[in-house]
Amino acid sequence: MKAEEIRALQAPLKQQYREQPESALITLxxxxxxxxxxxxxxxxxxxxxxxxxxxxxxxxxxxxCSGDMLLEALAACAGVTLNAVATAIGIELRDASVYVEGDLDFRGTLGVTKEADVGFKQIRLNFELDCDADEEQLASLLKLTERYCVVYQTLTHVPAITMTLNR
The missing domain is CATH 2.20.25 (N-terminal domain of TfIIb)
Structure with a gap:
């Protein structure tokens, strides 16, 4: 896909969301x-x-494993976002891979010790790119991918989550 194709694809949606902001609110x-x-x-x-x-x-x-699935969701979202951003700003990616690693201390989830947290302690997201972009373009690509990746933003700006129990 070329930059003009993605812009043409998204232009009517952007216009609709500007004119009717409520139509952009979707519950997944x-x-x-x-x-x-x-x-x-x-x-x-x-x-x-x-x-x-x-x-x-x-x-x-x-x-x-749901932990693996969380990392896979991050890898998928970051990959799609990277590809879309690269297309939009005119960087041709010949190839790109996304690698995500997360560190867990399973003593927390098994209740072995209260000192061990439940959940990931650290997550690392790495991109390997084959392209001709210069350092400035790559910095922009990374910055925009970070800004527009839904899963990345959700993990770094934790939303309010509620739990309910129905019988």
């Missing part, structure tokens, strides 16, 4: 249902995924 949804053993099935929109315990918490490794 996800749903899961418990499965066999200690698993949970989630519909991804493309396929059913069975999530389960990570081997470090007693899982057998046959089910997807």
């Amino acid at each position: 949804k996800a749903q899961s249902r418990i499965g066999e053993g200690i698993t949970c099935k989630i519909e991804t929109g493309k396929a059913m995924v069975e999530a389960g315990l990570h081997p470090a918490t007693g899982g057998d490794g046959l089910s997807a």
Whole structure:
């Protein structure tokens, strides 16, 4: 896709959102249902995924780990955003890979010690690019990718989350 193609694709949406800001507010949804053993099935929109315990918490490794899925969501969103931004600012990517790593201390999630937090301690996001962009263009690409990546922004600016229990 070329810069003018992505602009043409997004122009009517941008205009609509300027004129009718409420139309830009969309609620994305996800749903899961418990499965066999200690698993949970989630519909991804493309396929059913069975999530389960990570081997470090007693899982057998046959089910997807929700921690891995969080990192995969970041890698996917960052990759799509990088590609869209590169296209919009005229950087031709011959190839690009996104690598995401996250550090967990499983003592926290297993309740071994209260000193160990539950959740990722650090997440590292790395891009490997094959392109002819100069340093200034690359800095702009990284800055705009960071700014417009929904998952990255959600993880760095934590939204309010509520839990409810229905019977």
